[in-house]
Amino acid sequence: MSAELEGLHEECGLFGVWGHPDAARITYFGLHALQHRGQEGAGIVSNENGHLHGHRDLGLLAQVFNDDKKIDRLKGNAAIGHVRYATSGSGSVDNIQPFLFRFFDGDVALAHNGNLTNGRQLRRELEADGGIYHSNSDTEVLMHLIRRSDKLTLIEQLKDALNTVHGGFAYLLMKNDCMIGALDPNGFRPLSLGQMTNGAYVLASETCALDIVGAKLVRNIEPGELIIVNDDGYTIEKYTDKTQKAICSMEFIYFARPDSDIYGVNVHSARKRAGARLAQEAPVDADMVIGVPNSSLSAAAGYAEESGLPNEMGLVKNQYVARTFIQPTQELREQGVRMKLSAVRGVVEGKRVIVIDDSIVRGTTSRRIVQLLREAGAAEVHMRIASPPLRYPCYYGIDISRTSELIAAHKSVQEICEFIGADSLAYLSIDGLVETVGLNADAPYGGLCVAYFNGDYPTSLGDYEEEFLASITEEDKKRLTEFARDSSQYYGNEYTHYLMEKSK
Numbered sequence: 001m002s003a004e005l006e007g008l009h010e011e012c013g014l015f016g017v018w019g020h021p022d023a024a025r026i027t028y029f030g031l032h033a034l035q036h037r038g039q040e041g042a043g044i045v046s047n048e049n050g051h052l053h054g055h056r057d058l059g060l061l062a063q064v065f066n067d068d069k070k071i072d073r074l075k076g077n078a079a080i081g082h083v084r085y086a087t088s089g090s091g092s093v094d095n096i097q098p099f100l101f102r103f104f105d106g107d108v109a110l111a112h113n114g115n116l117t118n119g120r121q122l123r124r125e126l127e128a129d130g131g132i133y134h135s136n137s138d139t140e141v142l143m144h145l146i147r148r149s150d151k152l153t154l155i156e157q158l159k160d161a162l163n164t165v166h167g168g169f170a171y172l173l174m175k176n177d178c179m180i181g182a183l184d185p186n187g188f189r190p191l192s193l194g195q196m197t198n199g200a201y202v203l204a205s206e207t208c209a210l211d212i213v214g215a216k217l218v219r220n221i222e223p224g225e226l227i228i229v230n231d232d233g234y235t236i237e238k239y240t241d242k243t244q245k246a247i248c249s250m251e252f253i254y255f256a257r258p259d260s261d262i263y264g265v266n267v268h269s270a271r272k273r274a275g276a277r278l279a280q281e282a283p284v285d286a287d288m289v290i291g292v293p294n295s296s297l298s299a300a301a302g303y304a305e306e307s308g309l310p311n312e313m314g315l316v317k318n319q320y321v322a323r324t325f326i327q328p329t330q331e332l333r334e335q336g337v338r339m340k341l342s343a344v345r346g347v348v349e350g351k352r353v354i355v356i357d358d359s360i361v362r363g364t365t366s367r368r369i370v371q372l373l374r375e376a377g378a379a380e381v382h383m384r385i386a387s388p389p390l391r392y393p394c395y396y397g398i399d400i401s402r403t404s405e406l407i408a409a410h411k412s413v414q415e416i417c418e419f420i421g422a423d424s425l426a427y428l429s430i431d432g433l434v435e436t437v438g439l440n441a442d443a444p445y446g447g448l449c450v451a452y453f454n455g456d457y458p459t460s461l462g463d464y465e466e467e468f469l470a471s472i473t474e475e476d477k478k479r480l481t482e483f484a485r486d487s488s489q490y491y492g493n494e495y496t497h498y499l500m501e502k503s504k
């Protein structure tokens with residue numbers, strides 16, 4: 001939790017296994033480790049001697065599979081599964097994945113993590129050409145493209161389709177004789193291959209899901225790669241050479257579990273280094289450090305260690321309260337904060353407190369946290385954020401697609417500080433984020449996507465280009481114009497420059 005008590009959502013997690021006699025149950029366990037990536041719905045499709053069987057529904061994984069019979073019906077030695085939080089498409093059972101397609105030449109199951117930036121355009125074109133859709137998710141677009149390809153084999157058809165869709169995506173497909181994984185050319189979403197002790201292969205969005213089923217990491221799927229798993233083992237193919245690593249930085253900041261490794265970087269360690277760097281960049285005279293549970297605890301440990309201050313439990317999370325984001329109004333979401341978090345009076349009373357959080361989205365939750373601590377008797381409350389200010393929308397699979405949702409898009413750091421009622425506020429720098437993750441020194445921004453912080457998008461925005469230009473302020477346009485002209489470290493600021501020219 002955190003990211004302003006779940007003000008941000010990454011829409012799903014993927015898990016697949018090939019070669020295990022109880023594949024559906026293994027997939028259930030794997031998805032359980034990925035439940036943090038999606039709570040809206042879940043589904044599993046199993047492969048029984050080439051015949052695919054599926055079950056999916058709205059709700060948490062344990063609600064969807066609330067008795068053994070539902071798992072027992074999913075027979076076979078291979079399965080793929082999905083947990084979902086919606087960014088593209090509405091919250092109906094029709095949008096819950098994996099999708100199961102029944103064709104004359106065999107069944108195919110498909111699950112998707114991410115968001116296509118040209119999904120709307122492709123869907124319009126495909127519908128005009130006779131395509132029929134059962135959901136309003138952009139996931140079905142890929143299957144339409146596969147079936148319309150004039151290539152002879154499924155793998156070639158898939159490569160054709162993957163070179164047509166743009167944006168952030170990790171796909172899992174299953175047919176009668178193989179399981180296939182694919183990652184977008186920038187690697188926005190993580191995908192890893194593991195192997196169990198019985199030889200079964202596993203594909204998962206995070207390595208924590210490998211750990212829970214006793215699988216050892218074999219390799220990470222790289223941007224632009226396709227992996228085919230079958231009874232003979234696995235093979236890796238590339239569907240494009242036009243790749244540039246730009247992993248979503250929010251995976252390290254908030255989304256991924258702390259026990260996961262992303263391209264060899266442990267998430268907890270990266271967050272702890274970010275906290276230490278934040279202590280160097282924004283020290284403050286105080287009595288203690290406290291983290292907002294749960295995803296900010298690693299950064300709080302780093303800040304406390306670097307600053308030499310005690311790391312105290314000043315905020316306690318109630319584990320048994322419904323998620324605040326499902327409340328129908330912002331007012332009820334704010335009330336939910338008091339239900340979800342409690343300040344520990346015996347710890348913070350009379351103390352100068354440094355609060356570490358991973359991000360500020362709308363600012364309302366941060367304001368409530370400051371208020372809780374002041375009501376508990378804190379003498380001073382200093383907010384420190386272990387990421388840069390969120391100023392720009394994400395179009396690759398995070399549900400922040402409007403700048404109106406982001407307080408840092410409209411207010412200065414000082415104005416945000418006044419809004420939340422803190423004694424001081426400071427954020428981690430972009431350089432600090434890049435260096436503390438320490439992923440790839442040779443790639444722009446160290447191989448991270450930091451577009452939410454500086455507006456430098458690593459790909460064309462496609463369907464969202466006009467939406468983006470209409471949503472940003474004149475001050476933003478001025479800032480981005482200067483950035484496009486002056487930046488020496490960029491994905492290719494030709495695109496940023498193009499956007500700013502178009503906005504004039």
